[in-house]
Amino acid sequence: MLRLLISAVVPAAVAVALRISDPLTGALFVVVAVVVGILLRNRGPFAQALVIFGVLTAILLSLLIAALLLGGRVTVEGGDFTTALAVAIAFFGVMSLGYGVVYKLLEKWF
Secondary structure, eight states: OHHHHHHHHHHHHHHHHTTSSOHHHHHHHHHHHHHHHHHTTTSOHHHHHHHHHHHHHHHHHHHHHHHHHTTOOOOOTTSOHHHHHHHHHHHHHHHHHHHHHHHHHGGGTO
8 A cells, every 4th residue: 555655645735846747636546546546556656557547638638528518618828729738648557667666666665
């Protein structure tokens, strides 16, 4: 359990410290990563990372679709929506990969 928590907190803390992410996104990543880690305990760390990436991307896309369907406007600073969406999805991919790497490195100690 401690390995799951450390593996989730390290990439989120690095992203928040580098001002790449806000603390709420980091907290969401930690919660999703720990829940997925508990549910997929017998799978490898990179299989868990793939599921974490899928869950976070699904959350992002469902929020965007809900905003668009409810008649709202989704505006992006800079105006390029596709690039912003691609960057957000790539960010989730890097965070998930960071989870897998830290989890793998911690196998020696935990």
